[in-house]
Amino acid sequence: MMSAPPVDGKEFPPLKNDLILRAARGEKTERVPVWLMRQAGRYLPEFREMRAEHQFFTVCQTPALACEVTLQPIRRFELDAAIIFSDILVIPQALGLTVEMIPGKGPSFPEPLVSPDDLSRLNTSVDVGQALGYVFEAITLTRKELQGKVPLIGFSGAPWTLMAYCIEGGGSNTYSKAKKWLYTQPAASHTLLQTLTRTIVDYLVGQVEAGAQLLQVFDSHAGSLGYDMFCKFCLPYLQQIAREVKEKLRAKSVEPVPMIVFAKGANYAVAELAQSGYDVMSLDWDIQPQVARSLAGQDVTLQGNLDPCALYSSKEEIREYVAQMLTRFGTQRYIANLGHGIYPDFNPEHVGTFIDAVHQHSERMNKAS
């Protein structure tokens, strides 16, 4: 039982399950910790009920509602972490852009950034406490409501991924509008990426001060770039975020928390990402566990990487996929997860089977070794 140090003057209940924190720090774990991206989401009937009454961003912006949906999967499943319900696009909103969530389509920017002139539309010195204080409040409330059951993960989108959304105005097959900026407007691109990075750093620091015990940075569109462009326009900002978040927390006498990087599709840069200052590297399912470990070395914890669609299988098959995954990754320096977020049509029972199988099989493996 760890006693939780007060963060920013806040007293939180003592933490009863620090499995994921130990795994992230490379300490021994008796069973493999597990959580799922988008574990609070539309596959849960109780989430759909909430969403029937409230707009997506209303849930994000109302701490009591965000707390409630964050806790929903924790009540159902033996998860080893909660992740605050929010969206990566709250940062573009904080910079002054309008983002709408269109049912069945996803996020949409009515006025995306078209040319570098549009950078003047951005508020480049965001006071995150003012603009995103609702996230901090939601985190503090949820950390209390969790009663120390499991740690609470905070998160942010990564600079390139947010830049891509701001320019494309939504999802894209090619991200060619945003990539055109990288190729033809490198200076303006770096300006935008740096503005985003500064805001993200403050935002993540604020989340830890509010009570987040682990942070994940989502570079969801990294796969649209190749190695060279990734090294120019993603990696330096990801490194800067890891470095500055830890520095700023130390400067405030707050103990830094473990940080996870998830650069989806960037399997061409796994070796570089493993060295980028994060404690954990999350993997999609387009890389084999053994290959990832061999490229990443031993000094980073790996997270992932089951193909989400494997959860469509029978419970018996899910247990087999989990056993296979655990055998490949091993039980140490490893956090079980899917290679991407949960899809809305998943059967919650199968999610439960996945979680329980991770615990049961990893415990068996640890006892046998």
Add this chain to the structure above:
Amino acid sequence: MMSAPPVDGKEFPPLKNDLILRAARGEKTERVPVWLMRQAGRYLPEFREMRAEHQFFTVCQTPALACEVTLQPIRRFELDAAIIFSDILVIPQALGLTVEMIPGKGPSFPEPLVSPDDLSRLNTSVDVGQALGYVFEAITLTRKELQGKVPLIGFSGAPWTLMAYCIEGGGSNTYSKAKKWLYTQPAASHTLLQTLTRTIVDYLVGQVEAGAQLLQVFDSHAGSLGYDMFCKFCLPYLQQIAREVKEKLRAKSVEPVPMIVFAKGANYAVAELAQSGYDVMSLDWDIQPQVARSLAGQDVTLQGNLDPCALYSSKEEIREYVAQMLTRFGTQRYIANLGHGIYPDFNPEHVGTFIDAVHQHSERMNKAS
């Protein structure tokens, strides 16, 4: 100057530029051959003019029109190959499914396959000569009209990619409906994949008999699968296609032509793809050339892999990207191309710069060595 052997009783003009065939067969080349996926396409004003008058599938189905658009980029640029204008979805059409091309959205199946019961809707013993004879006619006509200037490439979609379209009914972010079949209906999935494979084999054989001098198989959605599912549901069918197309041509006393496999996103299986029976492996831009060569070994020709968006750059920068790519791949056993098809908003002049830079720089490299 090679004299062209008669194919299926057809006499074709002698081939004046066999650079790409030599590269595909691993023979020495004095300069690197180059072509681009979707080189006949909307980025060309003459193509848009044609499309303003004719529906997309009307162009595919009318040999004179398909021939005309195939030749358009050959008139403009010093390309080393033409690729017949067609679409990978002509196979689902031949199997009996309706496919519409919706402007600004892409292909759409009004009645996609929903459950294995829907397999009964498919014509599983397609006479490709009857159903797709228009493609063969277009190939024969184009081969003649090319006057031996460059070889003509034929192509097909790969089984998994076509299966994914038939079930999703169009593009998808996750291909989760089609992947759900793989996980929950493996027997029905294999039945569908085998039906597609049989039709694809006959279709590619017919293309060579009609005059195609090189074949490319597009597994555009391979990246939606991980290594295990790829090895179960893609690789065996890709291997079967390469093997059976060559066998069937030999049985008909037709000399097999080189074959290219392009499994976009399947960089987790580059080593396996290099051994799958194809002469050339095409690469997207999510793998570094040196890594690809090291995994692929020396017995396969590589094709690709510039990030398409690099063509948004200035002409000077395009020349630098080409020089870098050629340095990394080397000038032998290599065909220059983009890592994906040309986007509609490309400047045709920049496409020309790319092509010329490949020739000029590779000639310089060969002379210097």
